[in-house]
Amino acid sequence: MAEKFKMKILCIGAGYVGGPTMAMIAHKCPQYKIVVVDINKEKIDAWNSDELPIYEPGLYDVVKSARGRNLFFSTDVDKWIKECSVIFVSVNTPTKTYGVGAGMAADLMYWEKTARRILECAESDKIIVEKSTLPVKTAQAMERILNSGENSRVKFEVLSNPEFLAEGTAMEDIKNPDRVLIGSMQTDSGIKARDVLCEIYSNWVDKEKILTSNIWSSELSKLVANAFLAQRISSVNSISALCEKTDANIDEITNAIGTDTRIGNKFLKASVGFGGSCFKKDILNLVYICRTYGLTEEADYWENVTKINRHQKQRFVLKMLSSMFNTLADKRICLFGFAFKADTGDTRETPALFVAKKLVEENAKVIITDPKAISNAKSDLSDYSLKIEYIVDPYEAADKSHAIAIMTEWSLYKELDYEKIFSSMEKPAFIFDGRNIVDHKKLYNIGFNVYPTGKSPLTHF
Ligand code: UDX
Numbered sequence: 001m002a003e004k005f006k007m008k009i010l011c012i013g014a015g016y017v018g019g020p021t022m023a024m025i026a027h028k029c030p031q032y033k034i035v036v037v038d039i040n041k042e043k044i045d046a047w048n049s050d051e052l053p054i055y056e057p058g059l060y061d062v063v064k065s066a067r068g069r070n071l072f073f074s075t076d077v078d079k080w081i082k083e084c085s086v087i088f089v090s091v092n093t094p095t096k097t098y099g100v101g102a103g104m105a106a107d108l109m110y111w112e113k114t115a116r117r118i119l120e121c122a123e124s125d126k127i128i129v130e131k132s133t134l135p136v137k138t139a140q141a142m143e144r145i146l147n148s149g150e151n152s153r154v155k156f157e158v159l160s161n162p163e164f165l166a167e168g169t170a171m172e173d174i175k176n177p178d179r180v181l182i183g184s185m186q187t188d189s190g191i192k193a194r195d196v197l198c199e200i201y202s203n204w205v206d207k208e209k210i211l212t213s214n215i216w217s218s219e220l221s222k223l224v225a226n227a228f229l230a231q232r233i234s235s236v237n238s239i240s241a242l243c244e245k246t247d248a249n250i251d252e253i254t255n256a257i258g259t260d261t262r263i264g265n266k267f268l269k270a271s272v273g274f275g276g277s278c279f280k281k282d283i284l285n286l287v288y289i290c291r292t293y294g295l296t297e298e299a300d301y302w303e304n305v306t307k308i309n310r311h312q313k314q315r316f317v318l319k320m321l322s323s324m325f326n327t328l329a330d331k332r333i334c335l336f337g338f339a340f341k342a343d344t345g346d347t348r349e350t351p352a353l354f355v356a357k358k359l360v361e362e363n364a365k366v367i368i369t370d371p372k373a374i375s376n377a378k379s380d381l382s383d384y385s386l387k388i389e390y391i392v393d394p395y396e397a398a399d400k401s402h403a404i405a406i407m408t409e410w411s412l413y414k415e416l417d418y419e420k421i422f423s424s425m426e427k428p429a430f431i432f433d434g435r436n437i438v439d440h441k442k443l444y445n446i447g448f449n450v451y452p453t454g455k456s457p458l459t460h461f
């Protein structure tokens with residue numbers, strides 16, 4: 001039976017980017033057949049079940065609306081490379097841990113393997129869409145690998161289409177993006193391929209929000225967008241340190257500066273530091289690229305954004321240590337939240353991991369609670385399993401603890417009965433708010449010694 005679909009689209013890599021993005025395309029465009037493949041069978045099985053491999057608000061309903069209709073998850077990478085004409089590549093590109101550029105450059109191993117797989121299996125022309133964040137000029141490398149085959153009858157056109165979704169709001173971000181960016185070669189065939197991708201997005205995105213550029217600008221825009229966002233947080237966090245030394249209040253400052261329309265009021269929240277899979281990786285990538293081109297001052301400038309971030313996490317732990325009489329040994333310290341931000345179970349680069357490890361080094365007894373991230377926390381901290389307890393219920397987790405440290409801005413932590421929590425804790429009871437989400441005055445009145453971020457502490461001593 002002839003297939004009824006107008007186009008067959010493949011996505012290689014069923015992770016945080018590939019899964020939600022393809023689910024939305026399938027949901028919005030029943031005329032296309034969308035297949036998402038991954039080498040990880042467990043992950044694919046989960047995408048085919050009621051327990052999706054990632055938590056993202058609204059994702060399950062979108063997947064359910066399309067799965068089995070025009071959205072399919074499979075491990076058969078080769079078969080679907082053959083069948084589909086548009087291939088999104090959304091495999092992981094972590095920071096390299098070995099060899100030249102270790103700790104800085106992007107590890108392109110998974111990405112290159114994917115390019116070679118495509119080359120080996122393709123029997124007809126393909127449009128390859130880079131979705132993973134990649135160093136500038138990767139598309140050129142991709143193009144070279146793809147066009148190095150014996151079979152020159154098959155033509156590959158490579159596009160860059162960086163993903164700007166943020167976890168926790170991914171579905172909304174994909175549905176109503178600020179912009180969709182598509183970079184292409186400026187050749188006739190490049191422009192033709194670009195138009196195919198524009199058409200896919202224009203099924204639900206306004207035409208004026210679909211920006212086109214040359215391929216290098218598109219690749220670099222993604223790194224720069226994340227570097228700017230991360231820089232904003234490091235800027236605010238550096239000022240939060242100054243506020244803690246003076247009587248200034250970081251929320252009052254960000255409120256004051258955020259009303260300047262040139263600055264804007266978003267992304268100005270002081271915190272225990274930024275986390276997530278993108279910011280640090282992308283900045284280090286940018287730094288590495290600058291160094292490659294001999295741009296030492298520029299590289300140093302951006303590298304400081306990550307240095308301040310590390311310092312902010314370190315400062316948080318030192319604040320706990322010094323305020324709790326310079327010893328944490330044998331004290332029960334409860335971390336409220338482990339995910340790198342609210343509304344996700346993702347713990348990649350989460351500041352809570354840094355804090356938990358440092359507390360264990362101080363011989364504290366660490367208790368971790370989080371509504372979605374406990375299983376990731378357990379695997380991140382598997383080497384520390386004897387020193388850490390995991391308890392889903394926050395009241396139970398805080399029971400008999402000396403201190404609570406708020407790591408993630410889950411709204412549930414704003415609404416807890418802190419009188420009840422206070423009465424179950426060791427005294428003096430401390431609370432360190434790494435996200436400034438609870439009512440500090442109220443907690444102080446209950447009896448807590450309260451240490452906000454970027455504000456004077458409220459203590460009973
Ligand atoms: C980010 C970018 O926002 C997104 O466009 C890109 O595609 C991927 O990287 P994400 O990592 O999912 O998205 O989360 P984001 O909301 O940007 O938050 C990153 C980190 O910064 C989190 O740890 C968050 O808690 C922290 N943050 C954010 C702050 O500390 N203060 C803020 O004001 C905002």
Ligand code: ADP
Pocket residue numbers: 012013014015016017018037038039040043077090091092093110111113114132277
């Ligand atoms: P991101 O946040 O960028 O989506 P993830 O790590 O969540 O990153 O997802 C990337 C996915 O790519 C993983 O599920 C991984 O198994 C998959 N992957 C890596 N290499 C390949 C490959 N060669 N073929 C298919 N899938 C791959």
